Amino acid sequence: MNIAIWIVQGIVALGFIFSGWMKTFQYEKAKASWSWVKEVSRGVVSFIGIAELLGVLGLILPQATNIAPALTPLAAIVLFGAVFHIKRKEYQEIGVISFSWR
Template sequence: MNMALWIVQGILGAGFIFSGWMKAFQYEKAKASWHWVNEVSRGLVFFIGIVELLGVLGIIVPQATNIVPVLTPIAAIGLVIVVLFGALFHIKRKEYQEIGVNIVFLALALFVAIGRM
């Protein structure tokens, strides 16, 4: 089970590093990739990116270093909340094709949250 959790944490980390980095530090590329970015403030996009990057640190570092490992499931729950808000945002905008990715990352983050508790 530990190996499965680490694999999922790695997948989550890779996905959120990609999206978080683009939102936080490559705004123009994010605008070109995700049309919703054009319709919200740059500050909100930056904030979401930073939260995602902090979430990656939270799901990897505490468990890997065994320093306050209880932060790993807390970070996973935080990512669940971010993804849930993203899915609700896409539902509101009737962007149903975007929700599949949200559901996958929601399930993966829930798996980590429950598995690491």
């Protein structure tokens, strides 16, 4: 079971690294890929990207270093971004790996 959890954490982390990187450092590419980015300020998009990148650290480091591993589930708070997309009826945007290559 532990191996399965690490695999899931790794896949989720990779998705958030990609997503957070685009939102933080490749704004124009993010704007072309995700329709919602056009409707919020660049600052909000960057904030979300930074939160996702920090969430990756929180997802992996506590468990990997065995320092406060109980904090790892708190990193899942980043997943509350799904609520944003549900409210906007953007169901295709909810998946971590739901992006378009452009």
